Amino acid sequence: MKLRFDYNNMMADVIGDRGIDAGKLGENAGKIGAAFEDVLANCGKGWQEWSELPYIDYSSLDGMIAKMSEIRKKASAFVVLGIGGSALGPISVVQALLDMRLNEQPASALKSAGLPKLYIEDNIDPERMHGLLGLIDLKTTYFNVITKSGETSETLAQFLVLYDLMKKAVGKEEARKHFIATTTIGKGTLYALAQKEGFDTYGIGPGVGGRFSVLSNVGLVPFAVMGIDIKKLLAGAKEMSEACRVSDVKKNPALMTAFLQCMAMEKGANISVMMPYADSLKYMSDFYCQIWAESLGKAKDKDGKTVNVGQTPAKALGVTDQHSQVQLYTEGPYDKVVTFLAVDKFRNDVAIPSDPDIDACDFLKGHTMGELLNAERVATEYALRKAGRMSFTVTLPEVNEETVGELLAYYMYETAFAGAYLNIDTFNQPGVEEGKKATFAMLGRKGYEEKLAEVRSAAKKPEYYI
């Protein structure tokens, strides 16, 4: 395992009374062990099929990789259509591993890099769609429509708009070659459409839920198009999986931090801030927010008891949010745990030059921007510790396929362990499904007449309008 975990600043003997008493580990050993056993016993079963993805035979990916490299060669743009788990994993990984200004590169630079522009469209804002249409040349643009259920209104709407335009631009026979579908094989509207139209189609295992699907074809197909080494990504995830399958909580990073977060919740820290100190990891916070919120925010526990549990995830970026939110983290309510994501070595660093005419900036001389960023992270960790605030730091030696694979697997296991500890169903999302059904009803989908009546009858008092 390449990632390092420093949880000193969670502990009472380091930060004071507001921290977690080290004795809690022993007191809760039975519960921690039961959560571990629960997750481990279910690896590869039911909704825990995600845990086996890093263990597949990597040579089984060769055919898909070859096909996707053909697309890479001919595409000027590659567009992913999806939402939630069908978009946030891909967004977090491409931000981490591709040039973060890829789409701003001139065409000549993209050509020599052999890469298309990449757009991941995870919303249905019509202005955004309009903007995209003004940017892409349909004749050389390829689309990957991703929906696990095959039914999500947002993704289907995007698909209908773009497929219609593509057919008008290049004719039906050619248009179908511009679309790749990623969905559950044999189920749902997208699968049926893909079969009918003859799209190249990739499956998502039945037991791989949306927010746990980044290492399935949901992520692997677009990553392969963009030339990301998906075997290394999976190998990194496998390495972390091994570390997360160790029963000793002191050696298992996901089990330890899941337990500490649950203890923090018991102490009233109901907000979990993910704060990377690297723009490349900025969207890891989005991935984390979804997996943590949708998995742990539950009304009932597994015994049917009303618990209304969950820790609200929040995003911050170092150093940007030092000048926005850190004041609140340091002096506001004791209701947060901050997770810092640190990077030892940046792939490119920039030296800060000295200027003999500007004495006041002498202290910056001889340092790099990477050093400054890391110094500011250490300074913020210190400020929080001094104020008795809980935080822990996950360090990536550098950002690459292996370490990103490790980080993704860590988040998945941490969530699974926390859910098991809280005795909830980590892998369902009844609240999200309710909204999806109400949307179908409001748009007049057949079979949702009763739901429409229910939505309409929801009491609305006229006196509460302005």
Ligand code: PA5
């Ligand atoms: O994690 C989940 O299950 C959800 O967030 C889904 O990913 C999201 O609702 C999109 O669903 P689908 O992939 O079926 O279109």
